[in-house]
Amino acid sequence: MNNITQLPTNQLEPNPLQPRGAINHETVSDLVDSIREHGILEPLIVAQTPAGYQIIAGERRWRAARTLKLPYVPVIIKKVNPQQMLEMAIVENIQRQDLNPIERAKAFNRLKDEFNLDNHVIAQKISKSVPYVINVLKLLTLPDAIKDGLLSGLISEGHGRALGGIGDTRLMIEAY
Template sequence: MALSNDERIAQQADEKVQSIPIQKIKPNPYQPRKTFDEAKLNDLADSIRQHGILQPIVLSESVQGYYIVVGERRYRASQLAGLTEMPAIVKALTETDMMELAIIENLQREDLNAMEEAESYQKLMDDLHITQQDVAKRLSKSRPYVANMLRLLNLPKSVADMVRTGEISGGHGRTLLAVKDAQAMKRLANRVSKEHWSVRYLESYLADNEPKKQTSQKATKQAKPRFIQKQERQLKEQYGTDVTISTRKQKGQITFDFTSEEEFKRLIRQLNRER
């Protein structure tokens, strides 16, 4: 049977389980999960009161105290349960180790919402100066999957918050990126949430209500050679935005679309990394 992330770290650790005062333990600054289900935390706290902590958390020691590497839910629930100390394995880890392990643990347990997952990928890329391909390899994901998740970071804050809270799904969010006007996107997102549209229905709605300009652009794309269309699709997946390739005689042009300053900066960072 495959070991969990906690068990794998614990098995590799030379240190024995120690009892650490809760007041000396600090949350992992690289924890990608920003929201914790209060009801589930209370249930876990009740279990801890009754049975104790069955599996030690993993900590990294620093001059400021102990930082959580794995086990933040248990830490928070233990606080609710009124514990004053916790069983823990203390490991010597770098900041990079802490960040990677925190993200990997949450991704393995599917505890992150779509926005937190996208932000985790971006943080790995920014802090470790790595590419989408590197992230995909480290986390056993496909590169197109990582690229598609990163596209969510282009959503306006109001729509991104709806994905974060579960009002709409990540699939809805990515589909809504076809709507270039932020206010129109927000209105449509509210309708998707209120009327419980599926992602497929939303795609169909957008296809039926495309502006003539976009329809004209589609016709232009269809007239392009197939290998150009293929390259456009690959670049769109790789960079998480619409890409247009145009050729005329012996010259050509590649255009990357962006709808905000933040999206522009993200594209520049990625292009610089892959030079």
């Protein structure tokens, strides 16, 4: 059962395995306004570690709570290992479609490299198909200029995959 409890805001730490590359300060600012008016509507998910409590899901809410100097935040404490922390953070962000395509690809690659998971296991853990995982991972092979286009939102993930299908880097860049 997921019991909600209150923890002191200053006892929480960001997740070093967070798949999101950077926190958008503008969205945190918007969240500050919302929390000021309505409070924190959804508890943070945290893991108890030897170093303290690390945030699995809800880092933006935590940052907003710190900005507002809230002494406590609602949390659900999970007993998980580092692999499970990364998996939960990835799933939570994918469900909200919160990671950009390159962050998602890097997160999948970490599951492969750090925990020796294959594409089938990753697909199962995130409730997606194996071809979906393979296509996302292929984005990491794109030239940096095209990856930058994906990161900035200049091109969509579908466009990135189509460009990757060209095979020749020079032709990819020309088509981009």
